[in-house]
Amino acid sequence: MTHAADVPLWAAVPVAFLLLIGAGLALAGSIGLVTLRSFYDRMHAPTLGTTLGIGSILVASMLYFSILQTRFVLHEILIAAFMVVTTPVTLMLLARAALYRDEREGNPDAPPRRPTPVQD
Amino acid sequence: MSAMILSSAILAAQILLVAAMGCAALRVLRGPRAQDRVLALDTLYVNGAMLLLVFGIRTGTTHYFEAALLISLLGFVATAALSKFLMRGEVIE
Amino acid sequence: MKRWLPYPAIGLTLILLWLLLTESTSVAAVLLGTALACAGCGALALVRFPRTRLRRLASVPGLLRDVVVEVFRSNNAVARIILRPSRAQARRSGFVRIPLDMRSPHGLAALTCILTATPGTVWVDYDSSDGTMLLHVLDLIDEDAWVRIVKDRWERRLMDIFE
Numbered sequence: 001m002t003h004a005a006d007v008p009l010w011a012a013v014p015v016a017f018l019l020l021i022g023a024g025l026a027l028a029g030s031i032g033l034v035t036l037r038s039f040y041d042r043m044h045a046p047t048l049g050t051t052l053g054i055g056s057i058l059v060a061s062m063l064y065f066s067i068l069q070t071r072f073v074l075h076e077i078l079i080a081a082f083m084v085v086t087t088p089v090t091l092m093l094l095a096r097a098a099l100y101r102d103e104r105e106g107n108p109d110a111p112p113r114r115p116t117p118v119q120d
Numbered sequence: 121m122s123a124m125i126l127s128s129a130i131l132a133a134q135i136l137l138v139a140a141m142g143c144a145a146l147r148v149l150r151g152p153r154a155q156d157r158v159l160a161l162d163t164l165y166v167n168g169a170m171l172l173l174v175f176g177i178r179t180g181t182t183h184y185f186e187a188a189l190l191i192s193l194l195g196f197v198a199t200a201a202l203s204k205f206l207m208r209g210e211v212i213e
Numbered sequence: 214m215k216r217w218l219p220y221p222a223i224g225l226t227l228i229l230l231w232l233l234l235t236e237s238t239s240v241a242a243v244l245l246g247t248a249l250a251c252a253g254c255g256a257l258a259l260v261r262f263p264r265t266r267l268r269r270l271a272s273v274p275g276l277l278r279d280v281v282v283e284v285f286r287s288n289n290a291v292a293r294i295i296l297r298p299s300r301a302q303a304r305r306s307g308f309v310r311i312p313l314d315m316r317s318p319h320g321l322a323a324l325t326c327i328l329t330a331t332p333g334t335v336w337v338d339y340d341s342s343d344g345t346m347l348l349h350v351l352d353l354i355d356e357d358a359w360v361r362i363v364k365d366r367w368e369r370r371l372m373d374i375f376e
Contacts, residue, residue: 012122016129019174023136025288026167030143032295033163039156040335041306042147044291044351046163047332049140049170052288057133057170061185064177073182075233079169079189086196088329088336090162093203095337095349098155100207 011067015060022057025049039098043091050087055080130178137171158202165195219258222267224250265319269373276370283331291332294352307353308337311360312345315368320375327367 007015025048032045058076065073101107144167147160169188176184231246232238267273294304315321325336328348338347350359 007122007126009122009125012125015177016125019129019133019177020136022170023133023140023174025292026170027136027140027143028292028295030140030147030163030167032291033147033160034143035295035298038306039153039159040308040349041351042156043159043335043349044332045295046159046166047329047335048288048291048295049163049166051284051330051332054166054170054173057173061173061177065182068180073236075182075185075236076173078230078233079173079185079192081230082189082192082196083166084326084330086192088325090196090199090203091329091335092325092337093200093207094155094159094162095335097203097206098153099337101153101155 007064007067011063015064018056018060018063022053022055022060025053025056029053040095043095043098047087047091050083054083127178130174133174134171134178137167137174141167141171154206155203158199158206161202162195162199165191165198169195220254220262220264223257224254227253263318265317265375267374268376272370272373276374279366280327280330283327287331287333291351304351305353306349306351309348309350309353309356309359310345311348311363312343313364313368314344315372315376316344317372317375320371323371323375324363324367328363 029045029048029050032048033042036042036045058080062073062076141164144160144164148157148164151157169191172184172188172191176182176188227250228243228246231249232242235242235246313321313324315324321339328334328336333351335349336346337349340346348359348363353359
Protein backbone atom coordinates (compact mmCIF):
# COMPACT_ATOMS: atom_id res chain seq x y z
CA MET A 1 0.00 0.00 0.00
CA THR A 2 2.90 2.37 -0.57
CA HIS A 3 1.27 3.98 -3.61
CA ALA A 4 -2.24 4.49 -2.33
CA ALA A 5 -1.37 7.78 -0.60
CA ASP A 6 -0.63 9.36 -4.01
CA VAL A 7 -4.23 8.88 -5.14
CA PRO A 8 -6.48 11.91 -4.53
CA LEU A 9 -9.65 11.47 -2.50
CA TRP A 10 -12.00 12.08 -5.46
CA ALA A 11 -10.54 9.02 -7.16
CA ALA A 12 -10.12 6.84 -4.07
CA VAL A 13 -13.83 6.91 -3.21
CA PRO A 14 -15.13 5.62 -6.60
CA VAL A 15 -12.35 3.01 -6.78
CA ALA A 16 -13.25 1.72 -3.31
CA PHE A 17 -16.96 1.76 -4.16
CA LEU A 18 -16.47 -0.13 -7.43
CA LEU A 19 -14.24 -2.72 -5.74
CA LEU A 20 -16.84 -3.38 -3.05
CA ILE A 21 -19.68 -3.60 -5.61
CA GLY A 22 -17.74 -6.04 -7.77
CA ALA A 23 -16.64 -8.27 -4.91
CA GLY A 24 -20.13 -8.17 -3.41
CA LEU A 25 -21.72 -9.24 -6.69
CA ALA A 26 -19.20 -12.08 -7.05
CA LEU A 27 -20.04 -13.22 -3.52
CA ALA A 28 -23.79 -12.98 -4.24
CA GLY A 29 -23.33 -15.12 -7.35
CA SER A 30 -21.32 -17.72 -5.46
CA ILE A 31 -23.87 -17.80 -2.62
CA GLY A 32 -26.51 -18.42 -5.25
CA LEU A 33 -24.41 -21.28 -6.55
CA VAL A 34 -24.70 -22.89 -3.12
CA THR A 35 -28.28 -22.04 -2.17
CA LEU A 36 -30.33 -22.37 -5.37
CA ARG A 37 -31.95 -25.77 -5.73
CA SER A 38 -31.82 -27.11 -9.28
CA PHE A 39 -28.87 -27.08 -11.66
CA TYR A 40 -30.66 -24.92 -14.22
CA ASP A 41 -31.35 -22.30 -11.53
CA ARG A 42 -27.74 -22.39 -10.37
CA MET A 43 -26.59 -21.74 -13.94
CA HIS A 44 -27.80 -18.13 -13.60
CA ALA A 45 -25.89 -17.33 -10.42
CA PRO A 46 -22.30 -17.01 -11.75
CA THR A 47 -23.38 -14.54 -14.46
CA LEU A 48 -23.59 -11.93 -11.69
CA GLY A 49 -19.84 -12.20 -11.24
CA THR A 50 -18.96 -12.55 -14.91
CA THR A 51 -20.87 -9.46 -16.06
CA LEU A 52 -21.16 -6.57 -13.64
CA GLY A 53 -18.90 -8.10 -10.99
CA ILE A 54 -15.72 -8.39 -13.01
CA GLY A 55 -16.76 -5.30 -15.01
CA SER A 56 -16.77 -3.00 -12.02
CA ILE A 57 -13.48 -4.40 -10.70
CA LEU A 58 -11.92 -3.81 -14.14
CA VAL A 59 -13.19 -0.22 -14.19
CA ALA A 60 -11.78 0.28 -10.69
CA SER A 61 -8.41 -1.10 -11.80
CA MET A 62 -8.39 1.11 -14.93
CA LEU A 63 -9.25 4.22 -12.89
CA TYR A 64 -6.67 3.47 -10.19
CA PHE A 65 -3.74 2.78 -12.52
CA SER A 66 -4.62 5.64 -14.87
CA ILE A 67 -4.39 8.08 -11.98
CA LEU A 68 -1.41 6.41 -10.35
CA GLN A 69 0.69 6.42 -13.54
CA THR A 70 -0.86 9.65 -14.98
CA ARG A 71 -1.53 8.02 -18.35
CA PHE A 72 -4.40 5.99 -19.75
CA VAL A 73 -4.12 2.35 -18.67
CA LEU A 74 -6.76 0.63 -20.76
CA HIS A 75 -5.56 -2.94 -21.17
CA GLU A 76 -8.22 -4.16 -18.72
CA ILE A 77 -10.61 -3.79 -21.67
CA LEU A 78 -9.01 -6.99 -23.01
CA ILE A 79 -10.31 -9.07 -20.08
CA ALA A 80 -13.73 -7.44 -20.40
CA ALA A 81 -13.94 -8.16 -24.14
CA PHE A 82 -12.73 -11.71 -23.54
CA MET A 83 -15.34 -12.27 -20.82
CA VAL A 84 -18.16 -10.92 -22.99
CA VAL A 85 -17.26 -13.38 -25.75
CA THR A 86 -16.49 -16.46 -23.65
CA THR A 87 -19.20 -16.45 -20.96
CA PRO A 88 -22.08 -17.21 -23.37
CA VAL A 89 -20.02 -19.95 -25.02
CA THR A 90 -19.18 -21.76 -21.76
CA LEU A 91 -22.69 -21.40 -20.36
CA MET A 92 -24.32 -22.61 -23.54
CA LEU A 93 -21.97 -25.60 -23.85
CA LEU A 94 -22.57 -26.51 -20.22
CA ALA A 95 -26.35 -26.07 -20.49
CA ARG A 96 -26.49 -28.26 -23.58
CA ALA A 97 -24.35 -30.92 -21.92
CA ALA A 98 -26.61 -30.90 -18.85
CA LEU A 99 -29.71 -31.04 -21.06
CA TYR A 100 -28.31 -33.99 -22.97
CA ARG A 101 -27.42 -35.89 -19.80
CA ASP A 102 -30.80 -35.15 -18.17
CA GLU A 103 -32.73 -36.24 -21.24
CA ARG A 104 -30.76 -39.45 -21.48
CA GLU A 105 -31.41 -40.30 -17.83
CA GLY A 106 -35.05 -39.16 -17.81
CA ASN A 107 -34.41 -36.52 -15.15
CA PRO A 108 -37.58 -34.47 -14.37
CA ASP A 109 -35.56 -31.21 -14.41
CA ALA A 110 -35.15 -31.42 -18.16
CA PRO A 111 -37.55 -29.45 -20.36
CA PRO A 112 -40.42 -31.28 -22.01
CA ARG A 113 -39.32 -32.95 -25.20
CA ARG A 114 -40.37 -31.31 -28.42
CA PRO A 115 -43.24 -32.99 -30.21
CA THR A 116 -41.56 -34.99 -32.95
CA PRO A 117 -42.70 -33.91 -36.42
CA VAL A 118 -45.22 -36.25 -37.94
CA GLN A 119 -43.83 -38.25 -40.82
CA ASP A 120 -46.24 -38.62 -43.70
CA MET B 121 -7.26 9.68 4.17
CA SER B 122 -7.50 8.24 0.67
CA ALA B 123 -4.93 5.58 1.61
CA MET B 124 -7.11 4.52 4.51
CA ILE B 125 -10.27 4.35 2.39
CA LEU B 126 -8.50 2.38 -0.31
CA SER B 127 -6.75 -0.08 1.97
CA SER B 128 -9.89 -0.89 3.92
CA ALA B 129 -11.93 -1.27 0.73
CA ILE B 130 -9.27 -3.52 -0.79
CA LEU B 131 -9.16 -5.65 2.35
CA ALA B 132 -12.95 -5.95 2.40
CA ALA B 133 -13.05 -6.83 -1.30
CA GLN B 134 -10.39 -9.51 -0.79
CA ILE B 135 -12.34 -11.03 2.08
CA LEU B 136 -15.56 -11.02 0.03
CA LEU B 137 -13.81 -12.64 -2.93
CA VAL B 138 -12.20 -15.33 -0.80
CA ALA B 139 -15.63 -16.06 0.69
CA ALA B 140 -17.00 -16.30 -2.86
CA MET B 141 -14.23 -18.72 -3.79
CA GLY B 142 -15.08 -20.74 -0.68
CA CYS B 143 -18.74 -20.97 -1.73
CA ALA B 144 -17.73 -22.08 -5.23
CA ALA B 145 -15.32 -24.66 -3.78
CA LEU B 146 -18.11 -25.95 -1.56
CA ARG B 147 -20.25 -26.53 -4.65
CA VAL B 148 -17.35 -28.27 -6.38
CA LEU B 149 -17.07 -30.66 -3.46
CA ARG B 150 -20.80 -31.17 -2.94
CA GLY B 151 -21.78 -31.76 -6.55
CA PRO B 152 -24.15 -33.58 -6.84
CA ARG B 153 -23.85 -33.96 -10.62
CA ALA B 154 -20.76 -33.48 -12.74
CA GLN B 155 -22.22 -30.40 -14.46
CA ASP B 156 -22.59 -28.69 -11.06
CA ARG B 157 -18.92 -29.25 -10.40
CA VAL B 158 -17.88 -27.86 -13.79
CA LEU B 159 -20.06 -24.77 -13.33
CA ALA B 160 -18.60 -24.19 -9.87
CA LEU B 161 -15.06 -24.65 -11.22
CA ASP B 162 -15.76 -21.98 -13.86
CA THR B 163 -17.00 -19.62 -11.13
CA LEU B 164 -13.88 -20.40 -9.12
CA TYR B 165 -11.70 -19.36 -12.07
CA VAL B 166 -13.53 -16.05 -12.54
CA ASN B 167 -13.36 -15.29 -8.81
CA GLY B 168 -9.65 -16.08 -8.86
CA ALA B 169 -9.09 -13.66 -11.73
CA MET B 170 -10.96 -10.95 -9.82
CA LEU B 171 -8.90 -11.63 -6.69
CA LEU B 172 -5.70 -11.21 -8.71
CA LEU B 173 -6.94 -7.88 -10.10
CA VAL B 174 -7.64 -6.64 -6.58
CA PHE B 175 -4.21 -7.88 -5.54
CA GLY B 176 -2.72 -5.84 -8.40
CA ILE B 177 -4.45 -2.70 -7.10
CA ARG B 178 -3.14 -3.46 -3.61
CA THR B 179 0.47 -3.77 -4.69
CA GLY B 180 0.29 -1.02 -7.33
CA THR B 181 1.85 -3.11 -10.11
CA THR B 182 0.24 -4.06 -13.41
CA HIS B 183 1.92 -7.47 -13.57
CA TYR B 184 -1.02 -9.20 -11.94
CA PHE B 185 -3.16 -8.12 -14.87
CA GLU B 186 -1.43 -10.63 -17.11
CA ALA B 187 -1.94 -13.40 -14.58
CA ALA B 188 -5.66 -12.52 -14.44
CA LEU B 189 -5.86 -12.57 -18.24
CA LEU B 190 -4.19 -15.99 -18.32
CA ILE B 191 -6.49 -17.39 -15.64
CA SER B 192 -9.61 -16.26 -17.48
CA LEU B 193 -8.21 -17.71 -20.71
CA LEU B 194 -7.34 -21.08 -19.18
CA GLY B 195 -10.67 -21.15 -17.34
CA PHE B 196 -12.54 -20.76 -20.61
CA VAL B 197 -10.59 -23.50 -22.34
CA ALA B 198 -10.93 -25.85 -19.36
CA THR B 199 -14.68 -25.30 -19.04
CA ALA B 200 -15.27 -25.70 -22.77
CA ALA B 201 -13.27 -28.96 -22.82
CA LEU B 202 -15.04 -30.31 -19.72
CA SER B 203 -18.50 -29.48 -21.13
CA LYS B 204 -17.59 -31.22 -24.35
CA PHE B 205 -16.46 -34.21 -22.32
CA LEU B 206 -19.76 -34.28 -20.40
CA MET B 207 -21.70 -34.18 -23.65
CA ARG B 208 -19.90 -36.84 -25.62
CA GLY B 209 -17.51 -38.64 -23.31
CA GLU B 210 -14.50 -37.43 -25.28
CA VAL B 211 -12.89 -34.05 -25.86
CA ILE B 212 -11.62 -34.35 -29.42
CA GLU B 213 -13.73 -36.26 -31.88
CA MET C 214 -9.15 -5.66 -52.22
CA LYS C 215 -11.53 -8.45 -51.18
CA ARG C 216 -8.77 -10.98 -51.62
CA TRP C 217 -6.29 -9.25 -49.38
CA LEU C 218 -8.70 -7.82 -46.85
CA PRO C 219 -11.46 -10.39 -46.44
CA TYR C 220 -12.54 -9.20 -42.99
CA PRO C 221 -11.68 -5.51 -42.50
CA ALA C 222 -13.60 -5.04 -39.22
CA ILE C 223 -12.12 -8.15 -37.59
CA GLY C 224 -8.61 -7.21 -38.75
CA LEU C 225 -8.95 -3.70 -37.32
CA THR C 226 -10.21 -5.12 -34.02
CA LEU C 227 -7.25 -7.50 -33.85
CA ILE C 228 -4.79 -4.62 -34.40
CA LEU C 229 -6.53 -2.59 -31.67
CA LEU C 230 -6.43 -5.52 -29.23
CA TRP C 231 -2.74 -6.06 -29.94
CA LEU C 232 -1.97 -2.38 -29.30
CA LEU C 233 -3.94 -2.56 -26.03
CA LEU C 234 -2.05 -5.69 -24.96
CA THR C 235 1.40 -4.24 -25.64
CA GLU C 236 0.35 -0.77 -24.41
CA SER C 237 2.29 1.10 -27.07
CA THR C 238 1.57 2.88 -30.34
CA SER C 239 5.12 2.65 -31.70
CA VAL C 240 5.72 1.80 -35.35
CA ALA C 241 7.04 -1.64 -34.41
CA ALA C 242 3.94 -2.50 -32.41
CA VAL C 243 1.63 -1.31 -35.20
CA LEU C 244 3.57 -3.31 -37.81
CA LEU C 245 3.58 -6.48 -35.71
CA GLY C 246 -0.11 -6.00 -34.94
CA THR C 247 -0.88 -5.59 -38.65
CA ALA C 248 1.05 -8.75 -39.46
CA LEU C 249 -0.83 -10.67 -36.77
CA ALA C 250 -4.16 -9.30 -37.95
CA CYS C 251 -3.37 -10.37 -41.53
CA ALA C 252 -2.47 -13.85 -40.27
CA GLY C 253 -5.67 -14.03 -38.23
CA CYS C 254 -7.85 -12.93 -41.15
CA GLY C 255 -6.07 -15.41 -43.41
CA ALA C 256 -6.82 -18.19 -40.94
CA LEU C 257 -10.49 -17.13 -40.85
CA ALA C 258 -10.59 -17.15 -44.66
CA LEU C 259 -9.15 -20.69 -44.65
CA VAL C 260 -11.99 -22.00 -42.49
CA ARG C 261 -14.52 -20.05 -44.63
CA PHE C 262 -15.85 -17.89 -41.83
CA PRO C 263 -19.16 -16.43 -43.11
CA ARG C 264 -18.82 -12.77 -43.99
CA THR C 265 -21.40 -10.21 -42.99
CA ARG C 266 -22.19 -6.64 -43.79
CA LEU C 267 -23.48 -4.48 -40.97
CA ARG C 268 -26.34 -2.26 -41.96
CA ARG C 269 -27.69 0.68 -40.02
CA LEU C 270 -24.64 1.24 -37.85
CA ALA C 271 -26.46 4.25 -36.38
CA SER C 272 -28.66 2.00 -34.25
CA VAL C 273 -25.70 0.16 -32.67
CA PRO C 274 -24.97 2.73 -29.88
CA GLY C 275 -28.62 2.74 -28.82
CA LEU C 276 -28.64 -1.04 -28.69
CA LEU C 277 -25.43 -1.13 -26.64
CA ARG C 278 -26.87 1.43 -24.21
CA ASP C 279 -30.00 -0.67 -23.77
CA VAL C 280 -27.87 -3.79 -23.18
CA VAL C 281 -25.90 -2.02 -20.44
CA VAL C 282 -29.10 -0.75 -18.79
CA GLU C 283 -30.58 -4.26 -18.96
CA VAL C 284 -27.41 -5.80 -17.45
CA PHE C 285 -27.61 -3.40 -14.48
CA ARG C 286 -31.35 -4.02 -14.01
CA SER C 287 -31.15 -7.80 -14.17
CA ASN C 288 -28.03 -7.97 -11.97
CA ASN C 289 -30.05 -6.16 -9.33
CA ALA C 290 -33.06 -8.45 -9.83
CA VAL C 291 -31.06 -11.70 -9.67
CA ALA C 292 -29.04 -10.55 -6.64
CA ARG C 293 -32.34 -9.83 -4.87
CA ILE C 294 -33.68 -13.29 -5.74
CA ILE C 295 -30.52 -14.99 -4.42
CA LEU C 296 -30.18 -12.99 -1.22
CA ARG C 297 -33.87 -13.25 -0.30
CA PRO C 298 -34.57 -16.98 -0.21
CA SER C 299 -37.76 -16.49 1.83
CA ARG C 300 -39.67 -15.70 -1.35
CA ALA C 301 -38.38 -18.79 -3.15
CA GLN C 302 -41.78 -20.46 -2.98
CA ALA C 303 -43.43 -17.78 -5.09
CA ARG C 304 -40.69 -17.85 -7.73
CA ARG C 305 -40.92 -20.21 -10.65
CA SER C 306 -38.14 -20.91 -13.12
CA GLY C 307 -38.47 -22.77 -16.34
CA PHE C 308 -37.81 -23.16 -20.03
CA VAL C 309 -39.39 -21.07 -22.77
CA ARG C 310 -39.33 -22.02 -26.43
CA ILE C 311 -39.23 -18.97 -28.65
CA PRO C 312 -39.71 -19.03 -32.43
CA LEU C 313 -37.18 -16.73 -34.11
CA ASP C 314 -37.38 -15.08 -37.52
CA MET C 315 -33.69 -14.24 -37.63
CA ARG C 316 -31.48 -16.58 -39.65
CA SER C 317 -28.20 -14.65 -39.85
CA PRO C 318 -25.58 -16.59 -37.83
CA HIS C 319 -23.93 -13.36 -36.69
CA GLY C 320 -27.24 -11.96 -35.51
CA LEU C 321 -27.99 -15.17 -33.61
CA ALA C 322 -24.54 -15.04 -31.99
CA ALA C 323 -25.15 -11.45 -30.92
CA LEU C 324 -28.55 -12.44 -29.50
CA THR C 325 -26.87 -15.27 -27.55
CA CYS C 326 -24.33 -12.88 -26.10
CA ILE C 327 -27.01 -10.37 -25.08
CA LEU C 328 -29.36 -12.93 -23.52
CA THR C 329 -26.62 -14.76 -21.63
CA ALA C 330 -24.88 -11.58 -20.48
CA THR C 331 -28.08 -10.44 -18.78
CA PRO C 332 -28.32 -12.54 -15.61
CA GLY C 333 -31.60 -14.40 -15.27
CA THR C 334 -31.75 -15.73 -18.81
CA VAL C 335 -29.54 -18.43 -20.34
CA TRP C 336 -29.71 -19.48 -23.96
CA VAL C 337 -29.80 -23.29 -23.94
CA ASP C 338 -30.41 -24.62 -27.41
CA TYR C 339 -31.21 -23.60 -30.98
CA ASP C 340 -32.95 -25.75 -33.52
CA SER C 341 -31.87 -24.62 -36.98
CA SER C 342 -34.48 -26.75 -38.77
CA ASP C 343 -37.41 -24.60 -37.65
CA GLY C 344 -35.57 -21.69 -36.04
CA THR C 345 -36.74 -22.03 -32.45
CA MET C 346 -34.55 -21.44 -29.45
CA LEU C 347 -34.79 -22.76 -25.93
CA LEU C 348 -34.28 -20.21 -23.17
CA HIS C 349 -34.06 -20.86 -19.44
CA VAL C 350 -35.48 -18.05 -17.33
CA LEU C 351 -34.82 -17.77 -13.59
CA ASP C 352 -37.89 -15.69 -12.76
CA LEU C 353 -40.51 -16.93 -15.16
CA ILE C 354 -43.81 -15.15 -14.63
CA ASP C 355 -45.39 -15.38 -18.04
CA GLU C 356 -44.07 -17.30 -21.04
CA ASP C 357 -45.75 -15.04 -23.59
CA ALA C 358 -44.26 -11.96 -21.96
CA TRP C 359 -40.76 -13.41 -22.44
CA VAL C 360 -41.45 -14.25 -26.07
CA ARG C 361 -42.54 -10.64 -26.57
CA ILE C 362 -39.51 -9.23 -24.73
CA VAL C 363 -37.01 -11.25 -26.75
CA LYS C 364 -38.67 -10.60 -30.09
CA ASP C 365 -39.50 -6.92 -29.68
CA ARG C 366 -36.60 -5.68 -27.63
CA TRP C 367 -33.70 -7.59 -29.16
CA GLU C 368 -34.49 -9.67 -32.21
CA ARG C 369 -36.15 -6.95 -34.29
CA ARG C 370 -33.29 -4.52 -33.71
CA LEU C 371 -30.60 -7.12 -34.38
CA MET C 372 -32.37 -8.03 -37.62
CA ASP C 373 -32.23 -4.35 -38.61
CA ILE C 374 -28.47 -4.43 -38.14
CA PHE C 375 -27.51 -7.87 -39.46
CA GLU C 376 -30.03 -8.71 -42.18
